[in-house]
Amino acid sequence: MSRIWNTTMDLSALSFFNLVALHGGFGRASRATGQPKATLSRRVRELEESLGVRLIERGSQTLRLTDEGAMLHARTEGLLGEIAEAGNDVAAGMGRVRGRLRVNVPLFFAHSALGRIAAGFARTYPDVQLDVTADDRFVDLAEDGYDVVVRVNPAPDETLVGRCFLRAGIVLVASPSLPRPRQAARGKPAPSVPAVLRVGNDPSSWTVVDGKREMTYRPRGVMWFSTPLLMREAVREGAGVAMLARSIVEDDLASGRLVMWGEAREGQAEAWVLHASRRLVSPKVSAFVNYLCDSYATPQAPVPAVAAGYKRGH
Known part of the structure; x- marks a missing residue:
């Protein structure tokens, strides 16, 4: 018969174990x-x-956790951190927003909006120290140590909760210098166009609406980028056409640097x-x-509550 652990666990002993596992040995944890x-x-x-059960293999030069030890460390390290943070919040008063907040955002959002938002947030919550990184790669909140991430069209993830704060249409844009091909006759293949694409995205066709007309193009990839900012720059220089969020190219369309071939x-x-899906959400988050x-x-554009695949945050 398997042994069931008494639920009255010794949190102090568990904390000591996690310290040893975190620092890689008894001596290092002691120092x-x-x-x-x-x-x-x-x-x-x-x-x-x-x-x-044995949690740590003794006798080796470096610390090695057993399978049971590795599982216990992975499952409890974050929980103990939350308990400690909760204690600090209670001691300081739950209404007080304080501490270091690590945030990861896409490059375009960082360059276009986050400076203004971060400055306003700092004025409102002076006891929070914002630590922001900007890139377009996937980050894991737990493994990479982030409290909050901002992502565009994220895949559903049951470990996260969140709110959609902005929606924008997607438009097909090009440089004014790039000739726009005529639509093919009925039954003929759609015209091929040089396309600037996102890494990992190779669509077979694009269908857009231009006024009341529906237009179809066959994108012929000429270059691929990991960020929409680089896509926009390449399109400005006439490298090809691209599907981009309207918010990214709004100023370019207004100034004439880009023209719109249609909306998706x-x-x-x-x-x-x-942010992480957990019952206790930090006041700073x-x-x-x-x-x-x-x-x-705004009254004209209310913040959407939540979309399918994510639960509403607290």
């Missing part, structure tokens, strides 16, 4: 925390005895602010999510 090495070893041994018949760009969404909420 980093000031806890005697003997105390760390004894408390970890007590935890192993209470569980009836289906689909739109959705900007989401996301809630404050940032609400401030960001409020920055885009």
Whole structure:
């Protein structure tokens, strides 16, 4: 019969175990925390005895967790951090928004809007230290240590909750110097156009609406970029046409640097602010999510509550 762990766990012993696992050994954990090495070893041994399993392989030059130890560390390290943070929040008063907030956002959003939003947030919450990185790669909140991420059209993820704060149509744009091909006669292949594409995206056709007319083009990839900012620059220089969110090219369309060949018949760009799905949400995370969404909420364009695949944040 398998052994069931008594639910009255020793959080202190569990905390000592996670310190040893985090620092990579008893000696390193002792030097980093000031806890005697003997105390760390004894408390970890007590935890192993209470569980009836070995968590750490002794005798090797470097620390090696057993499979059970690795699983316990992965499942409890974040929880203990939340408990400690909750204690700090209670001690400071739950209404106080404070601490370091790590945020990851796409490049275009960082360059076009985040400076203004971050400055306003800092004025409103002076006890929060914003730590922002900008890139378009996928980041894992837990592994990369972020509190909040902003993403465009993110894939559904049950480990995250979030709010959609901005929706924008997608348009097909080109430089005025690039000739626009005529539509083919009925039954003939759609005209081929040089296309600037997003990495990993190779569509077979684009269908857009220009006024009341529906137009179809066959994109012929000439270059691929990981960020829409580079796509926009290449299109400005006449390298080809591209499907981009209207918000990214609004100024270019107004100034005539780009022209619009049509608006996508289906689909739109959705900007989401996301954080970890957990029952206790840090006041600083809630404050940032609400401030960001409020920055885009107007009587003409209310902030959408949530779309399929994500749960509403707190």
